[in-house]
Structures are given as C-alpha cells and as structure tokens.
Amino acid sequence: MEVKENTISILVNNRPDVLARIAGTFSGRGFNIESISANITRNPEITRIVITTLGNRETVIKLEKQLTKIIDVLEVKDLTRANAACREMVLVRMKLTDANQVKIMQTVDTLKGKIVNMDVDTCILEVTGGKKDIDDALAFLDKMGMDDFTRTGVVAVERQK
Amino acid sequence: MKLTGAQVLFEALQKENVDTIFGFPGGAVLDIFDELYRRKIRNILVRHEQGAIHAADGYARVSGKVGVCLVTSGPGATNTVTGIANAFMDSIPVVVLTGQVATSLIGGDAFQEVDITGITRPCTKHNFLVRRIDDLGRIVREAFHIARSGRPGPVLIDIPKDITKSLIEDNDISWTLSLPNNNKKVSIEDACAKALDMIRQAERPLVISGGGVLLGRAWDELRTFVKLLNVPITSTLMGLGAFPASDPHWLGMPGMHGTYYANMAISNCDLLIALGVRFDDRVTSKLDAFAPHAKVLHVDIDPASIDKFVKTNLSIASDCKPVLQLLNKWISDKSFTMPEKQTKAWLEQIQKWKEFAPLTYCQSDKIKPQYVVETLYRLTEGKAIISTEVGQNQMWAAQFYHFDYPNSFITSGGLGTMGYGFPAAIGAQVARPDKVVVDIAGDGSIQMNIQELATAVNYDLPVKIVILNNGFLGMVRQWQELFYGKRYSHSNINNVPDFVKLAEAYGAVGLRATRPEEVEATLRKGLDVAKTVIMDFHVEPEEGVYPMVSPGAAISDMVLRK
Structure with a gap:
C-alpha cells in the first residue's frame, strides 16, 4: 500500500499530560510524528491536536485505534481523506543587504506574505499556505539570504461538518 | 465534617x-x-x-x-x-x-x-x-x-x-465520574447474522478462545456454543479453563508449545472462530502460515486487537458474552442445523491427529517434571488453583494440568514475568481461602520473589510451591540446546539454595523428592499440611518442553520430541 503523509485530527480533554500520552502512543507503537500543532477549541476544556504522520492506510487505521484507547481522547479523525483545508505558517528571518532588499519585497508580494519585523540588517517574513507552498517558499528564500526559520505544524479544518 | x-x-x-x-x-x-x-x-x-x-x-x-x-x-x-x-x-x-x-x-x-x-x-x-x-x-x-x-x-x-x-x-467531595463516554454502543445483530452464515457454510470450523472469555465471564456461553455446534475448540494459554480440558471437543493449547492436533487444526480449518484472543506471536508464529485456509471471524472487546496481525473476514468489536448469547439463541431457536456430514470428515481427521501425537513424555529413573504436574492433577482432582512462574514450568503446567474450571489458572501470559507465580498465588489464596492454591515453579524463577515466603507464613496462607528443580534456567537452556549449539551460556544455576532449609528458615514446611517413586508421597504430604509448603522436586535436568515450533516457523512445523 502507498505510503503518504496523513493528517490526523485528535480532540482531547485539555489535561496536562494528554500530549505526553499522544506522543507516547506514537513512539511506543512505532509511528512517527512529522508535524504537530495544538490549541484549544470553542470549548476551552477541549484541545484539538493536528498531527501529520507518514504511513499507508493500514498503518493509519492501527494508529487511530490505538489513539482512541487513550482515556482523554474524545475523537480521532483522519483528515487526509476528509477533504479538509490544511495550512501551515512559517516565520523566516532574512539577512538584508543592499542587493537583496528589493527582491525580498517583491517575493513577499508574490507569496502573499507579510513583513512582521524590519531591522537595519534583518527582517522577518510571515508566509502561510499548504505544505507545498511553504516548501517552495523556503527553497526560494534560501537563495536570497535566509538566516533561519520556524515552521508550525499543519492546522486543518474540514470543509463541511 | x-x-x-x-x-x-x-x-x-x-x-x-x-x-x-x-x-x-x-x-x-x-x-x-x-x-x-x-x-x-x-x-x-x-x-x-x-x-x-x-x-x-x-x-x-x-x-x-x-x-x-x-x-x-x-x-x-x-x-x-x-x-x-x-x-x-x-x-x-x-x-x-x-x-x-x-x-x-x-x-x-x-x-x-x-x-x-x-x-x-x-x-x-x-x-x-x-x-x-x-x-x-x-x-x-x-x-x-x-x-x-x-x-x-x-x-x-x-x-x-x-x-x-x-x-x-x-x-x-465530588464522587461523580467525569469520563468521556467514548464507548460507542456497537450493534452486534447484523454481524452475528453474518457470522451465522459463515458458520453454516463451514466444513472445517474451529473455535479458538482466549483470556477475553474469562475476563468477560462468558465460559458458560462458550461451552453451550461449542456443544450446540459440535465444533472442536482450542484455548490459548490465557484462556485455559474457560472450556473444560477433559471435554472431547477440546484440542489443548495452540502455538509454540501447543498440541500437535491444535496446531494442525488451525493450519487446516476453513473457518476460525476467534473469541477474546489477540493473536499473540507465541500463538501465531509465522503469520503467513497461520490459518492459511481459513476465513477468520474475530470477536474481541478491543478494536485495536482486530486486524492487528491476523486479517479478519468478519469482526465484532464486542464483549464475547452478548455475542455468544445471541448466537446460541439463534442456533437453538431457529432450528439452525449444520448437516452432520458437512463436518464429519473434519472431526475424523482431528481424531486421527489426536491419536497420532498425543501429549506425552518418557518416564526414566529420574523424576520427569511432567509426571509431577500430572500427579498433582490427579491428587487435587483438577480442582486446585494453579499459578506458574515463567518458562518450562509454565508450559508443563499448561500442558499436563488439565484445566476444567474457569479462573483456576493464573499465569503471566503476555509479559512472561519470572517471579510472578508465587506472589500471585498468595493473592489467589487470599481471595479463595477455601481452595488449594499451588504455584508450579522453576528453581530459577522462584528465587525472583522468594521473600514473599514471609508474607505467606505471616498470614497462615497454605500456598504450596512445587519447584521443578533442574538446576537450569530451563527454557533458556532448551533454546541454547536447540538453536545455540548447546552452549549453555549463563543458564546453569546449579548453585541453588537448599529449598527445604530455606522454607524452614521462613517458618514454612520444606519437602524434597529426588526419585520418581517419592513424588506422589511428597505431594500428598505437602497438600495435606495446612501450611505454606515448598516441595522441591529434583527433576531430569535436560528435559525439554515438546512439541515445539521453532521461532519464526509455521505452527504446523513442529518438533514433536527430542
């Protein structure tokens, strides 16, 4: 079966050790977390965790079953097949030189990004998009004097309930 | 207040x-x-x-x-x-x-x-x-x-x-539970109807029952099910006692040290009805060769156990009890019949396998550990609660003490914990003061929690410890003999304590037998005294547990004896 990246949404009780339980289930059962993001939902006592993981369909079903066994897990949903909107965000610190400044500004426009901070010799860009958009943006910016970046995990929401 | x-x-x-x-x-x-x-x-x-x-x-x-x-x-x-x-x-x-x-x-x-x-x-x-x-x-x-x-x-x-x-x-003080209710109610009716269809079509059906039947207290339903259908049944180590070992439908335990006929039945059945099992690797061995001709019907309360290794044709993520109750009801109500001749050849084949390679051992002038377990079975009329340590002692207990009653066999099945049996026997004796409780142990594993002798003596718990003393970590030695060129690396523990003196030092009774003719008298004496007793049986040092499926081999590929 085909190995691909899967996006899994997990609703959990917002308790101190719940993230450790989720992470432990991944590591202890031989799955891998590619990216993770977590925050509260409309009900602040419930947190949504979105995790991307590599595997085939069979692996993901096994993983879902194991996650469902965790007492504080309320719902596990495989969003890969659920027609969900998926986005990531990246903050990129660029070194500014006389040569690259204009080019960076143009690139920010092309990427529909934002400049969130500007100093004399550095600036910080914010770009959001799908996984591939971010990959492409980073490859592009890398050639223009990228100093460092921080990338979030995937956040995802189903297009229809 | x-x-x-x-x-x-x-x-x-x-x-x-x-x-x-x-x-x-x-x-x-x-x-x-x-x-x-x-x-x-x-x-x-x-x-x-x-x-x-x-x-x-x-x-x-x-x-x-x-x-x-x-x-x-x-x-x-x-x-x-x-x-x-x-x-x-x-x-x-x-x-x-x-x-x-x-x-x-x-x-x-x-x-x-x-x-x-x-x-x-x-x-x-x-x-x-x-x-x-x-x-x-x-x-x-x-x-x-x-x-x-x-x-x-x-x-x-x-x-x-x-x-x-x-x-x-x-x-x-709040006493109210606030647990997420993620136990979705599963409707079993449709699945049970499908299950019945599968059963109706089977020519070579086999039941494999496990610990889930005991945990779900479904042994009566299991017994009825097997008898209504007249199908053979094998029970895993964790499931021993749920179905009476003395019943002719029973094939003994499957897997690495299972019986020839249980493993052959799994390898040749066309329908495997799996009840409360999780298909441990010690049961399945090589997965491709496990029940290769069978449709698999799997009932287990844990959805994560279903399709984990063994692929199912039909699964019911439910407690076994309601499923068996419903199936039994339908089988007896709707005048369900399987034409007798449909399974006749299968039952005859199983009988031939049973006769070809029964569980057995050879007597010698040294005490055979199997003989000790067999004699214990006879003297306790199969009514004792048996706990075990882990290794050869555990397998001999499972093979030669024929468990007829539920919850009478307590053993460390999944983790394989040496040192489990004796303290577990103490717990069992506390729960059932009316029962004879015996820990079948090896000289290696009993030393892993030997300190609990003080507990047993302190509370006047008449737990019996039967040590099958071979001077080895026996199962390790057996693997070294078979797969590591008899290089007995660190499995020889000949320098064991004098278990009789040790028992006495703790205020328990210590008995010893070194020859076959002393076995019965020693067991009788130990069982008769209402005290904590160690019975130290000096057994054949290099006796092996057979049949044996080599690790990674198909379960039909068994070494029947040394």
Whole structure:
C-alpha cells in the first residue's frame, strides 16, 4: 500500500499530560510524528491536536485505534481523506543587504506574505499556505539570504461538518 | 465534617467494596497507613512491592474483582512497574495507589521522588496524579471504573503526601465520574447474522478462545456454543479453563508449545472462530502460515486487537458474552442445523491427529517434571488453583494440568514475568481461602520473589510451591540446546539454595523428592499440611518442553520430541 503523509485530527480533554500520552502512543507503537500543532477549541476544556504522520492506510487505521484507547481522547479523525483545508505558517528571518532588499519585497508580494519585523540588517517574513507552498517558499528564500526559520505544524479544518 | 485526604481515599475504597489490599508502607504514605490503622480494611503486608502488585493481580484473576495495591513513592512505586506491565499485557483490573512527595516539591528531585505517572504511562490503561484534594474522591472512582470496564487493565493513582493530610469538607467531595463516554454502543445483530452464515457454510470450523472469555465471564456461553455446534475448540494459554480440558471437543493449547492436533487444526480449518484472543506471536508464529485456509471471524472487546496481525473476514468489536448469547439463541431457536456430514470428515481427521501425537513424555529413573504436574492433577482432582512462574514450568503446567474450571489458572501470559507465580498465588489464596492454591515453579524463577515466603507464613496462607528443580534456567537452556549449539551460556544455576532449609528458615514446611517413586508421597504430604509448603522436586535436568515450533516457523512445523 502507498505510503503518504496523513493528517490526523485528535480532540482531547485539555489535561496536562494528554500530549505526553499522544506522543507516547506514537513512539511506543512505532509511528512517527512529522508535524504537530495544538490549541484549544470553542470549548476551552477541549484541545484539538493536528498531527501529520507518514504511513499507508493500514498503518493509519492501527494508529487511530490505538489513539482512541487513550482515556482523554474524545475523537480521532483522519483528515487526509476528509477533504479538509490544511495550512501551515512559517516565520523566516532574512539577512538584508543592499542587493537583496528589493527582491525580498517583491517575493513577499508574490507569496502573499507579510513583513512582521524590519531591522537595519534583518527582517522577518510571515508566509502561510499548504505544505507545498511553504516548501517552495523556503527553497526560494534560501537563495536570497535566509538566516533561519520556524515552521508550525499543519492546522486543518474540514470543509463541511 | 472535615475529612483528610487519607480518609477520603478510604471512603472511596469503601464505595468500591474493597475489603482487601496488598501494600507496603513508606514515608510518602504514612498518613494513609495511619488511617489504615483505624480501618477495617485488610492489608496484606508484603515484603517487596513487586509482591504486592502481583498478589493484587492474582487476587483479581481469581476473584473477578479489582485488585488493589498501596505503596510509597520513589522506589516503592518503581518496584511495582514490572507488575503493572504484567497486568497491562494480560488485561487484569488492578488499581495501584502510590505515594508521591508533597505537591510543592514535585519536579525538584526530592527524596524518594520519581515521576511514576510518566514511567507507567505506556503500561497503564490510564493513570492520575492527584493535584487537588477536591479531585481525589472522583479520581479513585474513575480509576476503578476504567480498570474494570471495556478491556480491563491497570490504573495508577499517584497521591502527593500533602494531599493525604489536607482537609476537605465532606459535602465538597465530588464522587461523580467525569469520563468521556467514548464507548460507542456497537450493534452486534447484523454481524452475528453474518457470522451465522459463515458458520453454516463451514466444513472445517474451529473455535479458538482466549483470556477475553474469562475476563468477560462468558465460559458458560462458550461451552453451550461449542456443544450446540459440535465444533472442536482450542484455548490459548490465557484462556485455559474457560472450556473444560477433559471435554472431547477440546484440542489443548495452540502455538509454540501447543498440541500437535491444535496446531494442525488451525493450519487446516476453513473457518476460525476467534473469541477474546489477540493473536499473540507465541500463538501465531509465522503469520503467513497461520490459518492459511481459513476465513477468520474475530470477536474481541478491543478494536485495536482486530486486524492487528491476523486479517479478519468478519469482526465484532464486542464483549464475547452478548455475542455468544445471541448466537446460541439463534442456533437453538431457529432450528439452525449444520448437516452432520458437512463436518464429519473434519472431526475424523482431528481424531486421527489426536491419536497420532498425543501429549506425552518418557518416564526414566529420574523424576520427569511432567509426571509431577500430572500427579498433582490427579491428587487435587483438577480442582486446585494453579499459578506458574515463567518458562518450562509454565508450559508443563499448561500442558499436563488439565484445566476444567474457569479462573483456576493464573499465569503471566503476555509479559512472561519470572517471579510472578508465587506472589500471585498468595493473592489467589487470599481471595479463595477455601481452595488449594499451588504455584508450579522453576528453581530459577522462584528465587525472583522468594521473600514473599514471609508474607505467606505471616498470614497462615497454605500456598504450596512445587519447584521443578533442574538446576537450569530451563527454557533458556532448551533454546541454547536447540538453536545455540548447546552452549549453555549463563543458564546453569546449579548453585541453588537448599529449598527445604530455606522454607524452614521462613517458618514454612520444606519437602524434597529426588526419585520418581517419592513424588506422589511428597505431594500428598505437602497438600495435606495446612501450611505454606515448598516441595522441591529434583527433576531430569535436560528435559525439554515438546512439541515445539521453532521461532519464526509455521505452527504446523513442529518438533514433536527430542
């Protein structure tokens, strides 16, 4: 079966050790977390965790079953097949030189990004998009004097309930 | 009225009808033990915390209740970890109460501090660190609920010392469970109808039953099911006793040391009806060759056990009991019939396999361990509760003590914990003072929790320990003999203690047999005396457990004897 990246949404009780339980289930059962993001939902006592993981369909079903066994897990949903909107965000610190400044500004426009901070010799860009958009943006910016970046995990929401 | 945390704990235990716990005191639980001093609840004081958790586990297996153990923080807590993992693997409901350093000290590497909820997260069904006294009552009730519901398992509650001392107004205690209700009700009717169709079409049906039948208390339904359908049945190590071993439908245990006929039946059946099993690798061995001709119908309460390794054609994620009840009802109501001739050839074939390679061993001038177990079976009329350690002793017990009664065999199936059997036998004897309880042990594994002799003697528990003493770590030696060119690397433990003197030193009775003709008299003597007894049988040192499936081989590929 085909190995691909899967996006899994997990609703959990917002308790101190719940993230450790989720992470432990991944590591202890031989799955891998590619990216993770977590925050509260409309009900602040419930947190949504979105995790991307590599595997085939069979692996993901096994993983879902194991996650469902965790007492504080309320719902596990495989969003890969659920027609969900998926986005990531990246903050990129660029070194500014006389040569690259204009080019960076143009690139920010092309990427529909934002400049969130500007100093004399550095600036910080914010770009959001799908996984591939971010990959492409980073490859592009890398050639223009990228100093460092921080990338979030995937956040995802189903297009229809 | 104000209550201390320790008092709240005991009120909660009372609500769960706990009358017996297994514990060992220490600094962080002094307030709990101080409250215990005033309470009617019975504590069995063990000599090592591993003894406490195994005893609570044995108590749970025999009584069907939740076993409880109470230990201190730090080393007290870590000493229970093997036993927690053991209960987790075998799905045994136990609640482990551990002391913790005061909340203000947590995280600061305080004396006897350990992050026990962190350590036990992967081997508990759930665990709790009590952060506020307000939560304590609710947490204890939730722990018991989680431990016994669904697929049972161990639950740990870590209680900081300051919480056991602080006060709460009794009206402010919340006892209400606030657990997510993620036990979706599964409708079994459609699946059962399909199951019946599969059964109707089968020419070579076979039932494989496991620990889930015992945990779900579905042995009566299982017996009815097998008899209504007139199908052969094999039971896994964890499922022994759910179906009577003396019944002609029974094929013995399957797997690595299973019977020839059980393994052949699995390898040739066209329908495998799997009830409360999780297809452990010791049962399936090489997966491609496991039940290769069969459609698999799998009933298990844990959806994660379904399609984990063995692919099913039909699965029902449910407790076995309602499924069997419904199937039995339909089979008897709707005048369900399988034409007798449909399975006739199959039943005859199985009979031939049974006759071709029955479980057997050769007598010699040395004591054969199988003979000891067989004689024990005869003398106790199969009515004893048998616990085992792990290794050859465990397999010989499973093969030669023919379990006719549910919850009469307690063994470490999943984790394979040497040192489990004796403390588990103590727990079993506490639960069933009316029963003969025997730990079938090896000279290696009995030394792993030998200190509990003091516990057994202290509480006048007449547990019998039958040591099959071969001077080796026998199963390790057997593998070295077969697969490592007889290089007995560190499996020779010939320098064992004098078990008779050892028993006497603890105030127990010690008996020894060195020749076959002494076996019966020694067993009789040991069983007759109402005391803790060690019976030390010097057996054939290099006897092996057979049949044996080589690791990784198909289960039909068995070595029948040396």
